[in-house]
Amino acid sequence: MIIVTGGAGFIGSNLVHELNRIGHKDILVVDNLAPAPNLSGPKFLNLEGAAFSDYMDKREFREALEAGAFGGATIEAILHQGACSNTLEDDGRYMMDNNFTYSKELLHFALDHKIPFVYASTAAVYGASTKFTEIPANERPLNVYGYSKLVFDNYVRRLMPAMKSAVVGLRYFNVYGKREQHKGRMASVLHHFTKQMKDTGTIRMFEGSGGYADGEQRRDFVFVRDLARINMFFGGLLPEQVASPDVRAVVNAGTGEARTFKAVAEALMQVHGPAKIEYIPFPGDLKNRYQHFTEANVQGLRAAGYHDPFTTLEDGVKQTFTDSGKYLE
16 A cells, blocks of 8 residues: 555645556545635545545544554555645644644654655745755745744654665655646646636736846746656655665755746747736735745755656646646646
8 A cells, every 4th residue: 555645635646646657556545625715626626537545534544643553554655745835824833733743643653664755845945045955054944834844854854864764855846737726826837827828818927026037036847747756766666666765865856947937938828829928016925935046956866866857847838738637727
């Protein structure tokens, strides 16, 4: 069995579909399908057509872990995507329980049973920094989301010398792709730009900010199917590639190439047709909590054993909107 937490969410559901693609169907999906004010639609639609053996609510799953319910199960890997990823959430107590305490519970279960554990961290740990190598000097989160992830990364780092099984934290950069229709404001700019194009024929992006001209803010946009493959690699689940069973690392998961918001708009126009671009004032609620530039340093990822090339922005956009399979929006 493979456990995928957050398995109905954006990255988690894509991971379940990619596992199915290579023949894995004995999957326990863990998630929370309760309504939430930050969501713009139901997450369960992301699992349409997916094959998995069981589903558990997150609370039920945590209780079962504490009760030792999985002690005798054969678990190939735990791919931990479950978290509160709302960067505007200010309830630190809620965020730390979801992103730190929950992750600790799973980590110790994995270590006790020598199960490969791959978990989602985030580039938000770098926050105000303009350097993106995985060292403490660069880790300056701007919100409690990034802070909660950094605290867990540091917890993992402290335990690494005593670990006896694979543990890998993946710092996701700006992820895009299918199945993010439910994320509301937290969906990628590709999702928002596409909706704007279809609704009004105009793409709205921020005026110049952070020292960048209109539309020239730069992000490392990474295709969700690439992230799924990285998770499967470190979980030892790819039939053609074998990760070291002793790998223990916290690494960046991005392409290593920053692209402008204008480049995103141009890539979308290649698929959807022409659109106007309108520049809007920078939102006040994002002041002092917004990253104007991100670009992953991928040396740590390569050193940990993952060497596949990343999908280009242009190819990723084409696959998102023209590849076989329904694009949920």
